[in-house]
Amino acid sequence: MSEQEYYVPHGTYWPIIGSIGVSTLFVGFANQMHGAEWGGSVMALGFAIMVFMMFGWFGQVVNESTNGIYNKQVDRSFRWGMSWFIFSEVMFFAAFFGALFYARQLSVPWLGGADNNLFTPDLWNAFSASWHQMAFISPGTELQSGTVMSFPAVPATGIETATPAMVVDPWGLPALNTALLLASGVTLTFAHHALRAGHRDQIVGWLVATIALGVAFLGFQIMEYGHAYHDGLKLTSGIYGSTFYMLTGFHGFHVTVGVIMLTVILYRVQKGHFNADNHFGFEGVAWYWHFVDVVWLGLFVFVYWL
Amino acid sequence: MTTATDTTATGHDDHHHGPEKGLMRWVKTTNHKDIGSLYMWFAFTMVLIGGAMAMVIRMELFQPGMQIVDPHFFNQMTTMHGLIMVFGAIMPAFVGLGNWLIPMMIGAPDMALPRMNNWSFWILPFAGGILLSTFFMDGGAPAFGWTFYAPLSTTFAPDSTDFFIFAVHLLGFSSIMGAINIIATVLNMRAPEMKLMDMPLFVWTWLITSFLLIGAMPVLAGAVTMMLTDRNFGTSFFDATGGGDPVLFQHIFWFFGHPEVYIMILPAFGVVSHIIPTFARKPLFGYSSMVYATASIAFLSYIVWAHHMFLTGMPVAGELYFMYATMLIAVPTGVKVFNWISTMWRGSMTFETPMLWAISFVFLFTIGGFSGLMLGIAPADIQYHDTYFVVAHFHYVLVTGALWSIIAATFYWLPKWTGKMYNEKLAKVHFWWAVISVNVLFFPQHFLGLAGMPRRIPDYSLQFADFNMISSLGGFAFGASFILLTYIVIDCIRNGKPTTARPWEGAKGLEWTLEPKAQYHSFNTPPSRKLIEQESQNS
Numbered sequence: 090m091s092e093q094e095y096y097v098p099h100g101t102y103w104p105i106i107g108s109i110g111v112s113t114l115f116v117g118f119a120n121q122m123h124g125a126e127w128g129g130s131v132m133a134l135g136f137a138i139m140v141f142m143m144f145g146w147f148g149q150v151v152n153e154s155t156n157g158i159y160n161k162q163v164d165r166s167f168r169w170g171m172s173w174f175i176f177s178e179v180m181f182f183a184a185f186f187g188a189l190f191y192a193r194q195l196s197v198p199w200l201g202g203a204d205n206n207l208f209t210p211d212l213w214n215a216f217s218a219s220w221h222q223m224a225f226i227s228p229g230t231e232l233q234s235g236t237v238m239s240f241p242a243v244p245a246t247g248i249e250t251a252t253p254a255m256v257v258d259p260w261g262l263p264a265l266n267t268a269l270l271l272a273s274g275v276t277l278t279f280a281h282h283a284l285r286a287g288h289r290d291q292i293v294g295w296l297v298a299t300i301a302l303g304v305a306f307l308g309f310q311i312m313e314y315g316h317a318y319h320d321g322l323k324l325t326s327g328i329y330g331s332t333f334y335m336l337t338g339f340h341g342f343h344v345t346v347g348v349i350m351l352t353v354i355l356y357r358v359q360k361g362h363f364n365a366d367n368h369f370g371f372e373g374v375a376w377y378w379h380f381v382d383v384v385w386l387g388l389f390v391f392v393y394w395l
Numbered sequence: 396m397t398t399a400t401d402t403t404a405t406g407h408d409d410h411h412h413g414p415e416k417g418l419m420r421w422v423k424t425t426n427h428k429d430i431g432s433l434y435m436w437f438a439f440t441m442v443l444i445g446g447a448m449a450m451v452i453r454m455e456l457f458q459p460g461m462q463i464v465d466p467h468f469f470n471q472m473t474t475m476h477g478l479i480m481v482f483g484a485i486m487p488a489f490v491g492l493g494n495w496l497i498p499m500m501i502g503a504p505d506m507a508l509p510r511m512n513n514w515s516f517w518i519l520p521f522a523g524g525i526l527l528s529t530f531f532m533d534g535g536a537p538a539f540g541w542t543f544y545a546p547l548s549t550t551f552a553p554d555s556t557d558f559f560i561f562a563v564h565l566l567g568f569s570s571i572m573g574a575i576n577i578i579a580t581v582l583n584m585r586a587p588e589m590k591l592m593d594m595p596l597f598v599w600t601w602l603i604t605s606f607l608l609i610g611a612m613p614v615l616a617g618a619v620t621m622m623l624t625d626r627n628f629g630t631s632f633f634d635a636t637g638g639g640d641p642v643l644f645q646h647i648f649w650f651f652g653h654p655e656v657y658i659m660i661l662p663a664f665g666v667v668s669h670i671i672p673t674f675a676r677k678p679l680f681g682y683s684s685m686v687y688a689t690a691s692i693a694f695l696s697y698i699v700w701a702h703h704m705f706l707t708g709m710p711v712a713g714e715l716y717f718m719y720a721t722m723l724i725a726v727p728t729g730v731k732v733f734n735w736i737s738t739m740w741r742g743s744m745t746f747e748t749p750m751l752w753a754i755s756f757v758f759l760f761t762i763g764g765f766s767g768l769m770l771g772i773a774p775a776d777i778q779y780h781d782t783y784f785v786v787a788h789f790h791y792v793l794v795t796g797a798l799w800s801i802i803a804a805t806f807y808w809l810p811k812w813t814g815k816m817y818n819e820k821l822a823k824v825h826f827w828w829a830v831i832s833v834n835v836l837f838f839p840q841h842f843l844g845l846a847g848m849p850r851r852i853p854d855y856s857l858q859f860a861d862f863n864m865i866s867s868l869g870g871f872a873f874g875a876s877f878i879l880l881t882y883i884v885i886d887c888i889r890n891g892k893p894t895t896a897r898p899w900e901g902a903k904g905l906e907w908t909l910e911p912k913a914q915y916h917s918f919n920t921p922p923s924r925k926l927i928e929q930e931s932q933n934s
Contacts, residue, residue, distance in 0.1 A: 095503075095504055095505075095584070097425065097504055097505045097509055097916070098425050098509055098510055099423075099424075099425050099426070099509075100415065100423040100424070100425065101423055101425055101510045101513060102422075102423060103510065103514075104510060104511075104513040104514030104517050105422050105423075105513075105517050107514055107518075108514065108517045108518050108520075108521045109521075111518070111521075111565065111568075112521040112522075112524075112525065112565070115525070115561035115564070115565070116525065116558070116561070118561070119557040119558050119561055122557055122627045123554055123557070146510070162583060162584075165579075165583045166507035166508055166579045166580075166583050166584070167508075169507070169575070169578055169579035169582055169583055170507070170508055170511070170575050170576075170579050173574075173575045173578055173579075173609055174571075174575060176609055176610075177571050177575075177609045177612070177613045178613070179613075180609070180610055180611075180612075180613035180614055181613035181614070181616055181617050182617075183613075183614065183617075184613065184614045184616075184617025184618060184621075184647055184650075185617055185621075187614075187646070187647060187650070188617075188621065188632055188639075188643060188647065191640070191643050191646065192632075192638060192639060192640070192643070195640070196635070196638065196639060196640035196642070196643060197638050199640070200635065200638060222638065323629075324624070324628055324629055324630055325628075325629035325630070325631075327631050327637040327638045327639075328631045328632065328637055328638035328639045329638070330630070330631075331624070331630035331631050331632055331637070331639065332632075334630075335620075335621070335624065335630065
């Protein structure tokens with residue numbers, strides 16, 4: 090391949106297969122939520138199509154790359170693409186962090202009557218607007234849609250006012266997980282240095298360590314979810330449970346994806362796909378892993394600690 | 396999956412060939428022109444579908460009293476009209492224009508990421524299909540307005556809302572991939588001799604729009620994800636009984652929504668900045684100020700979102716901040732309008748169809764801009780909020796702004812796309828038909844709003860009857876004008892007279908140096924510095 094010529098592929102079936110896959114996945118999911126028995130199977134089918142598409146599409150790109158079809162300019166396109174994709178992920182998390190800050194700083198204090206006194210300070214007896222509440226509504230109270238507007242009448246019995254520190258101590262598992270993820274960033278950087286120096290055995294060692302740290306993180310995260318759930322913190326436990334599980338859940342999903350990506354990179358390293366100068370696949374995954382790392386730091390500070 | 400690649404891996408030197416034959420060409424294509432055409436035809440189909448819904452709305456509002464549809468269906472019409480026009484028509488049309496034009500304008504062979512380009516288009520028909528399928532579900536389509544405020548869209552919404560949510564997710568994937576592709580193309584595929592300040596303004600405006608898309612669309616995805624979990628998994632983001640707040644939805648939505656309105660107008664500014672210099676036969680006045688104004692508008696668009704929420708409830712300091720920040724946008728926008736006028740000043744002007752659309756854009760978009768300023772004044776907005784004045788305002792900026800520029804661009808570049816010339820006489824008839832009827836349609840709505848007629852209602856008090864009837868008549872005439880537009884475009888493709896490479900005397904830009912019908916792969920060898928300077932708007 091000449092250095093001058095930009096590789097423009099022609100004719101591909103993978104996108105349309107991806108569209109069919111993702112639509113099948115979503116339609117199955119929506120029907121599943123509405124109680125259709127076949128929803129789950131359709132979802133699984135959609136997921137399988139997506140997996141097939143990703144293997145096929147990425148496999149084709151990997152092949153083209155190892156056949157030397159891509160020049161430096163194509164490499165730069167991939168770099169711009171990956172970095173702005175990560176930025177879009179940052180903005181997705183920003184929406185959930187924004188919800189967290191808004192609830193903590195504004196809506197929960199307002200429900201307690203702060204600032205403008207538009208809200209009654211007596212939502213119900215013994216209501217206190219503290220962020221750490223695990224539930225705003227007494228467990229077992231069925232709220233019909235019609236009673237939403239009459240929430241001051243909700244009885245006071247059984248309101249939980251446990252703090253998150255009682256449920257999740259930030260200096261226990263979360264701190265350990267922080268250490269694990271930070272360490273995985275370091276091991277991954279060592280792997281990158283080894284790659285640039287051309288020491289394949291070292292790359293493999295550091296990559297395996299990174300993957301192991303990521304898997305350990307996920308294991309502890311599942312353990313911690315178990316504790317939290319057992320102590321009564323659920324997705325349905327009001328806004329604290331909502332932000333806690335949605336933020337950490339989406340993060341955990343991204344770590345899972347990152348671990349899968351790192352595993353693919355490990356496989357590709359062993360196949361000898363990369364050399365010291367040409368290894369965007371490695372770097373793209375490393376960027377992604379560091380992004381996941383930074384999101385965790387935000388989570389540790391704002392969800393667990395403060 | 397490994398064997399499938401061998402043909403492309405070894406057969407790379409045959410990619411100078413033309414398009415494939417048959418229907419699969421359009422499914423498999425990675426060519427920026429093919430994909431641009433797909434986007435444009437998709438958008439046009441959606442304009443007709445969304446337009447049909449607008450016709451139902453105007454028929455219902457033709458006279459006071461309940462006329463032809465029940466109120467719930469009316470709400471579905473207003474909601475789906477808005478969603479389809481914003482996400483299905485205007486945005487894809489601009490991405491289509493970007494696909495067609497950007498590689499030609501920057502001297503590139505194609506888009507930077509051609510396979511992903513295919514995917515960002517081919518998600519759209521699926522998303523549109525899911526969105527439209529909600530009409531056939533129990534409880535009907537979404538009926539909570541295109542802004543889908545909670546709790547209307549959570550607690551009180553029909554089951555089909557979950558399908559709507561996934562459709563929005565898919566539309567978001569498409570937009571984000573499209574934006575990433577345009578950024579990579581502009582920053583990495585430019586002819587080596589083309590500096591950033593050599594770029595045509597359409598390229599500049601689309602580059603800046605891409606940053607808005609990548610910043611805003613994921614936030615929308617977050618908002619609909621929270622809706623999804625609030626509806627199905629018991630979270631409390633928008634539910635005060637769980638410590639959340641419906642107002643939070645409005646903040647997140649408009650944090651997306653305000654950049655979104657500039658996503659739909661910045662490329663329009665780019666289009667007009669090409670057409671006016673061509674037919675004024677003068678270089679664009681204030682090229683660099685246009686670039687900086689575009690960037691300023693984009694920046695400001697992120698910090699003004701709560702001016703949509705003056706009546707939702709906000710501390711006075713917040714109202715003041717969002718009011719003044721909003722006023723500030725008038726400054727760079729004014730720079731643009733005055734630059735267009737200065738470009739025309741003492742120019743050798745002729746009034747071919749694209750120029751007519753561009754000039755009417757300047758007039759009518761400015762009307763929409765002024766009514767926007769009125770709405771941005773917090774104390775005055777108490778009167779205007781949720782009235783037909785708002786409807787008139789955003790239709791002036793979106794129809795006679797965004798859509799106008801898309802039609803202008805279509806006529807301006809149609810010769811380059813087809814190698815043929817459209818019927819100028821018919822096109823002028825169409826222009827005057829559209830520009831008169833659209834004003835009959837939307838101008839009276841200002842008066843209705845000032846008099847207090849609320850938006851999103853199927854029935855109204857008797858004092859609003861006359862203006863509503865005038866507006867509806869204008870609406871039917873404007874709707875009918877699209878039949879003529881369809882005919883003109885198809886007639887051009889089929890029977891148009893062959894044209895030259897540069898059919899417009901004063902036109903500048905690398906796209907005009909290509910063959911009359913631009914070749915399938917635009918620039919296989921990048922243009923020289925001399926050519927770039929000759930064709931630059933900034934010279």
